[in-house]
Amino acid sequence: MTEGITRTSSRASARGGSRRKKKNQIPIALIIFVVIAGIGVWLGFKGENLLLYWVFGLAFGFILQRSRFCFTASMRDPYLTNSTSVTRAVLIAFAITSIGFTAIKYGYFANGLAIPGQSYIAAISIATCVGALMFGIGMVIAGGCASGTLMRIGEGFWMQVIALFFFVVGSLWGAHDFGWWKRTFILGGAKVFMPDYLGWFGGLLANLLIIAVIYVIAHKWENRGSNELSH
Amino acid sequence: MKAFFEKIKKNEFYKMWFKDALPYITGAVLLSVFQIATFASTGNPCGVSGVFANWGAWLFELFGGSVDKWYYFSSPGAQATLNAGVLNHPGTWRNLGIIAGALFAAMMASGFKIKKIKSWKQVAAASLGGLLMGYGARIAAGCNIGALFSGIASLSLSGWVFAAFMFVGAVIGSKLLVKYFM
Amino acid sequence: MSKEVVLDCLGEACPIPLVKSEKALEKMEVGDILIVQIDHSCAMKNVPEWARKQGHEVELEEIDDGEWECIIEKMK
Numbered sequence: 001m002t003e004g005i006t007r008t009s010s011r012a013s014a015r016g017g018s019r020r021k022k023k024n025q026i027p028i029a030l031i032i033f034v035v036i037a038g039i040g041v042w043l044g045f046k047g048e049n050l051l052l053y054w055v056f057g058l059a060f061g062f063i064l065q066r067s068r069f070c071f072t073a074s075m076r077d078p079y080l081t082n083s084t085s086v087t088r089a090v091l092i093a094f095a096i097t098s099i100g101f102t103a104i105k106y107g108y109f110a111n112g113l114a115i116p117g118q119s120y121i122a123a124i125s126i127a128t129c130v131g132a133l134m135f136g137i138g139m140v141i142a143g144g145c146a147s148g149t150l151m152r153i154g155e156g157f158w159m160q161v162i163a164l165f166f167f168v169v170g171s172l173w174g175a176h177d178f179g180w181w182k183r184t185f186i187l188g189g190a191k192v193f194m195p196d197y198l199g200w201f202g203g204l205l206a207n208l209l210i211i212a213v214i215y216v217i218a219h220k221w222e223n224r225g226s227n228e229l230s231h
Numbered sequence: 232m233k234a235f236f237e238k239i240k241k242n243e244f245y246k247m248w249f250k251d252a253l254p255y256i257t258g259a260v261l262l263s264v265f266q267i268a269t270f271a272s273t274g275n276p277c278g279v280s281g282v283f284a285n286w287g288a289w290l291f292e293l294f295g296g297s298v299d300k301w302y303y304f305s306s307p308g309a310q311a312t313l314n315a316g317v318l319n320h321p322g323t324w325r326n327l328g329i330i331a332g333a334l335f336a337a338m339m340a341s342g343f344k345i346k347k348i349k350s351w352k353q354v355a356a357a358s359l360g361g362l363l364m365g366y367g368a369r370i371a372a373g374c375n376i377g378a379l380f381s382g383i384a385s386l387s388l389s390g391w392v393f394a395a396f397m398f399v400g401a402v403i404g405s406k407l408l409v410k411y412f413m
Numbered sequence: 414m415s416k417e418v419v420l421d422c423l424g425e426a427c428p429i430p431l432v433k434s435e436k437a438l439e440k441m442e443v444g445d446i447l448i449v450q451i452d453h454s455c456a457m458k459n460v461p462e463w464a465r466k467q468g469h470e471v472e473l474e475e476i477d478d479g480e481w482e483c484i485i486e487k488m489k
Contacts, residue, residue, distance in 0.1 A: 022341065023478055026236045029338035036331050043324060052272060053321040057328015059265045060277070064329070065336035066249075067258025068455045071375040073427060075401035080428055081435075081463055089255035093263045097384035100267035101276070105385075116274040120381050122372035122389040131371025132378070132393040134363045136400020139375070141408055142360025143426030146279040146374040149361075150326055152426070154333025155454060156345040156479070159426060163357040163364075164283075170365020171280060172287030172298075179302030181370045192388035203386045210391060252458050337454070337479065344452050344479030349424040405428070413429050 064151040072139045072148055084218035091218070095211045102195075102204045109200075118193070125189030127181045142167075240341070249339045266384065273321075276381030279329075280374035282322035283365060289317050303369070356412040360404075367400075415444040423452045423480070430456040431463055434485070438469075441487050449483040457481045 036058065043050040063069065074090040077083045105115045122128065139145040142163040144152050149167060152160040195203035239245050253261075270276050288298045292313075298304045304313060317323055337343040348354060368374040371393060373382065379397065382390025420437050422430035434449050441447060451457050457473065460483045464471045470486040 022475070024233070024236045024240065025338045025341040025343055025478055026239055028343075029335055032331070032335050032338055036335060039331075047319070049273075049321050050319070050324050053325040054328045056265060056269050056277070057325035058332035058335070059328075060262070060325075061329035061332025061334075062336045063253075063258055063261045063265065063332075065333040065454065066340075067253040067255060067261070068458045069255060069258035069262060070427070070455055071379070072401070073455070073459070075398050076405055076428060077459075079402045080405045081431060081459075083459070083463060083466070085462070086255055089259040092256060093259035093266075094380070094383050096260065096263035097266050097380070098386060100263065101270055101384045102386060104267070104271055117270060117276050117381075117385055120276055120278075120373075120377065120385045121387040122378060122382060122393075124389045124392050127370045128372070128378075128389055128392050129396045131367040131369070132396035133400040133403075134367030135371065135374060136367075136397035136402075137404040137407065138360040138363030138365075138367060138400075139397075140360070140401050140404030140428075141356045141412060142364065143356070143429075145376075146283070146364065146368065147329060147376055150279070150329040151333040154330040154335075155337045156334075156343055157426065157453075158346060158348050159353050159357045159424075162348070162354060163361040166358045166361025167280070167365040168283045168287045168290065168361075170362040170367075171284040171369055172291060172365070173362070174366040174369025175284045175287065175298070175303035176301055177366075178369055182302060186372075194386040194388060207383065207386050252454070342454060342479040344477075346424045346452055353424075408428070409432055413425075413432065 060147065061151055061154055064147060065155065070148055071145045072143070075136060076140050078218065078221055082222055082224075084222040087218045088215055091211050091215050095208055098204060098207050098211075102200065105195075106200050121191045121193045123186050123189030123191045125185040127185040128189070138170075249336075250341075266380065270384075276377070276385060277325075278322065278373060278377030278381060279326060280365070280368040281377060282320070282326050284369060285312065285320060286317070286323070287365075288313055352412050356408070415442070415446060417446045417448060420447060420449045422456065423450050425451075425456075426453055427455045427459065431460050434460055434464070434483075438464075438467075438485065438487055443487050443489060445487050447485045447487065449485065450480070451483060452480045454479070457483070 040051055040054055043054050069089065070086055071090060073086040078087055105117070108115050142149065144160055144163065146167070149160045149163050153164060194206055198206055266277055284303065288304060291298060304310065312320060334343070364374065371378055378393045379390055382393060418437060418441060420433055422433060430449060430451050430453065434447065437447055449460055451460060461471045461473050464485045469488045472484045474482045474484065476482050
């Protein structure tokens with residue numbers, strides 16, 4: 001550590017004057033916890049399903065905030081800063097979840113039951129491409145994706161409240177036009193569930209292989225960036 | 232009492248679980264565990280933005296509009312969800328849970344702060360970005376969670392197509408952001 | 414004589430703090446110090462991470478609830 005850094009760290013905050021005494025927010029956190037638990041009990045009486053979703057939401061919010069996990073950064077940072085650490089973390093999440101999901105789906109299939117969650121196998125069409133493109137532009141400009149916007153509202157970002165409001169308005173607009181998109185493009189699109197073409201093992205392996213290839217590219221991309229800048 | 236909370240702040244397990252940012256990889260593993268648990272227990276992967284369309288419909292109805300004739304809400308299932316009301320909508324509670332969970336996490340780390348809007352550029356960016364995300368998610372059958380994360384995890388090729396175009400969008404978005412919104 | 418530059422990124426969401434820091438550092442001399450004021454929990458993680466990767470000396474200070482100062486000494 002250089003002398004310069006030692007000097008700066010002993011200096012008072014950049015806004016000048018003596019350092020403000022930090023407040024301790026843990027007591028407020030405990031009050032919030034009690035309110036959260038109270039809502040949980042109420043939802044439990046209303047319907048077990050509602051309680052389950054509430055708990056999953058809390059867990060997602062807590063994890064997203066604690067790890068600063070950000071889908072927007074995973075797509076934006078490789079271009080903007082050459083950093084792919086978030087991208088690679090997202091890929092790891094894809095790999096783990098696809099193994100778990102496939103196991104569950106296969107379990108239903110092997111027992112002769114209808115495979116759950118197949119409504120998430122969306123038809124591939126121009127609508128997918130245009131929609132994903134719009135979504136990609138939007139999330140970078142608004143500073144957060146769908147889950148990120150919610151998480152940042154919890155952190156006290158007023159800007160994200162505006163983003164959420166317009167997200168809702170945009171969703172309504174999209175829902176209004178959905179019939180046209182469906183008739184014009186989506187109905188002609190193909191739903192591709194990879195195990196239908198490659199078998200259960202083949203489908204999962206193909207998915208993991210795509211993830212692995214992107215992981216390697218991401219790793220090389222990041223190091224290419226730092227080499228270029230360090231000469 | 233105050234001394235007690237100050238003592239908690241110095242506790243090593245407090246720092247580990249509530250204060251210091253977790254590595255991205257830890258976040259990835261934990262999210263995956265809960266995403267798999269969601270699928271196993273509810274029969275459906277996580278989705279976030281579909282709920283926003285319902286919120287929009289309820290808001291629209293509040294102001295006297297009606298979405299009954301819209302193709303998107305025409306199925307008996309969608310109608311039943313709308314008629315049951317917002318408080319009985321599981322997805323709504325999951326989304327509110329994300330906000331509450333993040334609020335708790337931020338407070339517990341003593342890191343909560345109200346961040347006021349700084350400029351009109353921010354308002355413009357948030358509005359335009361929100362609109363694009365909302366419309367895009369509806370026509371692409373989901374957002375980064377429903378179409379991307381859940382799609383890829385469900386071994387759907389659509390998830391990868393979504394990822395590719397979302398990436399192109401993110402690059403365009405970055406250029407626009409640097410040029411016009413900062 | 415090294416100078417200190419304070420960059421106010423309070424209320425700014427990702428990636429603006431990082432892009433602004435990058436631009437500010439470009440204009441500075443080796444040995445100068447950039448102090449980035451941040452109140453976004455994600456930027457508090459990615460700005461120091463990025464600056465360290467660029468080879469600068471970095472220190473992060475929590476100055477208030479949900480407010481940080483990322484102190485970057487330009488090394489090259």
